Amino acid sequence: MADVKIKNMEEFAALCGVSRPTVSKYFHDPDSVRPHTRTRIEAALAEYDYRPNIFAMNQNRKLTKNIGIIVPFLADPYFAEIARNLEQNCIAAGYRPTLYSSHGQDTLEVEIMDSLRSLKPAGVLFAPLGRISDRKAIEAFCRDVPTVLFDSNIADMGEAFIGSDNHSFVMQTVEYLSRTGEPPCFFEMKTPANPNANKRRTAYLNMMDQIGCDPHVIQISGEGWSFEEIGRLGGFKMIDEGGLPTNTILCSNDRLAIGLLSACYERGVKVGRKSDSDMRVASHDDHPFSRFTCPALTTAAHDYTSVADHAMDTLLQLIDSGGRFDERKEVLFPARLIMRESA
Amino acid sequence: MADVKIKNMEEFAALCGVSRPTVSKYFHDPDSVRPHTRTRIEAALAEYDYRPNIFAMNQNRKLTKNIGIIVPFLADPYFAEIARNLEQNCIAAGYRPTLYSSHGQDTLEVEIMDSLRSLKPAGVLFAPLGRISDRKAIEAFCRDVPTVLFDSNIADMGEAFIGSDNHSFVMQTVEYLSRTGEPPCFFEMKTPANPNANKRRTAYLNMMDQIGCDPHVIQISGEGWSFEEIGRLGGFKMIDEGGLPTNTILCSNDRLAIGLLSACYERGVKVGRKSDSDMRVASHDDHPFSRFTCPALTTAAHDYTSVADHAMDTLLQLIDSGGRFDERKEVLFPARLIMRESA
DNA sequence: ATACGATTTTTACGCGCGTAAATTTTTTAT
DNA sequence: ATAAAAAATTTACGCGCGTAAAAATCGTAT
Numbered sequence: 252m253a254d255v256k257i258k259n260m261e262e263f264a265a266l267c268g269v270s271r272p273t274v275s276k277y278f279h280d281p282d283s284v285r286p287h288t289r290t291r292i293e294a295a296l297a298e299y300d301y302r303p304n305i306f307a308m309n310q311n312r313k314l315t316k317n318i319g320i321i322v323p324f325l326a327d328p329y330f331a332e333i334a335r336n337l338e339q340n341c342i343a344a345g346y347r348p349t350l351y352s353s354h355g356q357d358t359l360e361v362e363i364m365d366s367l368r369s370l371k372p373a374g375v376l377f378a379p380l381g382r383i384s385d386r387k388a389i390e391a392f393c394r395d396v397p398t399v400l401f402d403s404n405i406a407d408m409g410e411a412f413i414g415s416d417n418h419s420f421v422m423q424t425v426e427y428l429s430r431t432g433e434p435p436c437f438f439e440m441k442t443p444a445n446p447n448a449n450k451r452r453t454a455y456l457n458m459m460d461q462i463g464c465d466p467h468v469i470q471i472s473g474e475g476w477s478f479e480e481i482g483r484l485g486g487f488k489m490i491d492e493g494g495l496p497t498n499t500i501l502c503s504n505d506r507l508a509i510g511l512l513s514a515c516y517e518r519g520v521k522v523g524r525k526s527d528s529d530m531r532v533a534s535h536d537d538h539p540f541s542r543f544t545c546p547a548l549t550t551a552a553h554d555y556t557s558v559a560d561h562a563m564d565t566l567l568q569l570i571d572s573g574g575r576f577d578e579r580k581e582v583l584f585p586a587r588l589i590m591r592e593s594a
Numbered sequence: 595m596a597d598v599k600i601k602n603m604e605e606f607a608a609l610c611g612v613s614r615p616t617v618s619k620y621f622h623d624p625d626s627v628r629p630h631t632r633t634r635i636e637a638a639l640a641e642y643d644y645r646p647n648i649f650a651m652n653q654n655r656k657l658t659k660n661i662g663i664i665v666p667f668l669a670d671p672y673f674a675e676i677a678r679n680l681e682q683n684c685i686a687a688g689y690r691p692t693l694y695s696s697h698g699q700d701t702l703e704v705e706i707m708d709s710l711r712s713l714k715p716a717g718v719l720f721a722p723l724g725r726i727s728d729r730k731a732i733e734a735f736c737r738d739v740p741t742v743l744f745d746s747n748i749a750d751m752g753e754a755f756i757g758s759d760n761h762s763f764v765m766q767t768v769e770y771l772s773r774t775g776e777p778p779c780f781f782e783m784k785t786p787a788n789p790n791a792n793k794r795r796t797a798y799l800n801m802m803d804q805i806g807c808d809p810h811v812i813q814i815s816g817e818g819w820s821f822e823e824i825g826r827l828g829g830f831k832m833i834d835e836g837g838l839p840t841n842t843i844l845c846s847n848d849r850l851a852i853g854l855l856s857a858c859y860e861r862g863v864k865v866g867r868k869s870d871s872d873m874r875v876a877s878h879d880d881h882p883f884s885r886f887t888c889p890a891l892t893t894a895a896h897d898y899t900s901v902a903d904h905a906m907d908t909l910l911q912l913i914d915s916g917g918r919f920d921e922r923k924e925v926l927f928p929a930r931l932i933m934r935e936s937a
Numbered sequence: 938a939t940a941c942g943a944t945t946t947t948t949a950c951g952c953g954c955g956t957a958a959a960t961t962t963t964t965t966a967t
Numbered sequence: 968a969t970a971a972a973a974a975a976t977t978t979a980c981g982c983g984c985g986t987a988a989a990a991a992t993c994g995t996a997t
Contacts, residue, residue: 271977272978303953309955310981311983325677325678326882327674335669335695479883512886546859602983613948615947646984655986
């Protein structure tokens with residue numbers, strides 16, 4: 252391994268004894284050059300270890316190998332986990348993922364979209380903030396860049412949406428809870444950031460109506476993405492005020508449930524499905540930590556891998572189709588009920 | 595707002611009625627052009643909304659405004675949280691952060707470094723994988739790119755290291771635990787990925803020696819980054835085998851502790867500092883979820899913001915100094931003991 | 938009004954690489 | 968062995984922008 256620094260493809264091509272475009276062709280597809288020249292290039296490659304500049308490569312390419320991934324809040328392990336799956340899928344498909352988190356800020360979400368335009372991505376996997384998103388900015392972005400939405404649907408935006416079927420989540424939890432005990436009340440944030448929350452509330456109301464029970468929705472206050480803390484404070488309030496019509500609580504999502512469980516523990520409220528328990532708590536998402544709560548959380552699980560795999564497949568398909576589908580696709584994956592100790 | 599699409603600075607400059615380099619100058623510093631031309635540019639800007647391509651900008655710039663951030667495993671909320679702080683700091687300082695996760699894989703870590711070279715970053719904030727990192731690759735990278743290490747120190751690599759003082763963490767927890775009850779045994783993974791784990795074990799042994807107690811280290815098996823699950827399984831084994839010389843467990847990190855607490859709960863082992871408890875559990879990190887465990891986890895907290903702020907300051911200083919310090923800097927922040935219910 | 942230096946703007950070239958078109962080399966057919 | 972066809976390589980130009988050097992414009996003093 253010689254210790255010469257190679258600045259660019261020109262220099263490297265000179266060392267190979269071929270022209271720069273031939274080297275360029277080689278990097279695009281090693282089989283596209285004659286075996287003889289390929290040998291020369293690979294010999295030089297072993298000797299001098301040169302790598303083309305990715306961003307210069309993408310500069311004048313019709314189709315780059317970049318894929319952008321945007322999530323609303325990466326410090327949420329749910330998004331961290333799904334982003335991890337998506338990144339791995341991109342790499343496996345031969346693309347270069349770049350991950351961005353909006354950190355819960357709409358202004359940052361807009362800036363990320365601007366950055367992504369510069370990246371000239373072949374496609375983007377985008378989980379928008381939801382309620383606070385700048386819809387016009389997203390609409391303009393989706394017009395320019397082939398985009399598949401995931402997690403949070405926004406009507407008519409992007410060429411496809413891949414997500415989870417909130418109705419299936421709530422149907423299964425409500426059915427299970429009311430079959431095995433008292434029908435649940437619904438525990439959620441008053442002004443949820445994520446549009447899935449609203450779908451879950453609606454599904455709860457429908458489902459309760461369907462099984463002929465009176466619904467009861469507890470809406471706790473709190474803003475931002477500190478869901479555990481919000482759930483905990485809301486839990487204290489709920490416990491201290493009392494007067495619940497049921498001993499069974501269905502949380503809109505696992506992070507709220509994690510907070511609620513900690514509130515119950517602190518107040519000495521025994522949570523579980525056994526007869527000696529005071530309260531049952533169930534939830535939705537199968538958050539990575541929900542199996543480590545005390546007691547372990549009964550929840551409806553996202554099909555993480557299916558969502559990630561299908562979102563990736565859809566994006567690749569979209570890229571192949573030149574960035575447009577004839578009509579917007581929408582695929583929802585059903586939940587899988589995970590029975591643990593909390594309900 | 596006219597509905598014309600502007601491809602590049604050339605087109606935009608034509609609409610302004612000035613030359614492209616003048617527009618370039620304007621974007622670099624709006625005050626560097628005459629008020630009259632500035633007005634014209636800003637009028638056009640309001641009319642046509644054009645934004646320069648960031649990656650083309652960086653192509654031929656001596657110093658870019660890019661900063662790379664590499665963490666070993668982003669699905670770990672600890673890294674997600676510190677990455678979030680670092681990203682915000684970068685933005686506040688006028689830089690454009692790009693976040694990468696090695697996802698626990700050394701090969702990916704190397705690929706990320708290659709990508710980052712192409713980005714020509716002004717500097718990089720780098721938390722290496724640790725034990726499995728490709729040291730030669732990191733060494734070569736640090737030679738080419740101004741790098742500040744954080745979280746995991748690797749001797750002599752990078753121009754600086756900003757992290758937490760593991761000795762301070764363990765000193766405080768051991769002191770507290772042995773002052774208020776039985777001295778702790780130390781619960782850790784047999785082959786920890788992160789170098790901090792080794793420092794913590796050493797600190798534990800020193801500290802126990804110092805206070806004249808016999809140390810006891812429990813090393814549980816398990817590979818990878820699923821620390822909670824590893825802690826849980828190790829916890830079951832520990833509980834079922836029994837024969838511990840103490841009722842107090844000090845975990846190497848909070849994620850192991852979260853798993854251990856769930857094992858205790860499932861086995862009916864009551865954890866807490868009250869007299870009716872069977873066991874005390876404490877830990878290190880102040881993981882974002884450690885206050886929501888049952889019982890809430892007593893732990894030693896990283897000074898997240900100080901680490902993030904100081905790492906950022908150091909990197910900016912490094913960039914100002916042309917990418918080199920006269921001598922490698924090393925700053926360790928002490929822990930803050932967080933007393934909760936578990937010990 | 939004219940000349941001067943100071944500032945602003947433009948010209949010209951470079952960054953590292955992609956890619957269509959032109960050229961050269963190789964292969965195949967006769 | 969020679970011509971035509973096929974494949975590989977090279978030439979030439981473009982991507983979107985930064986920046987040093989040259990040219991033009993400005994403000995000021997005489």
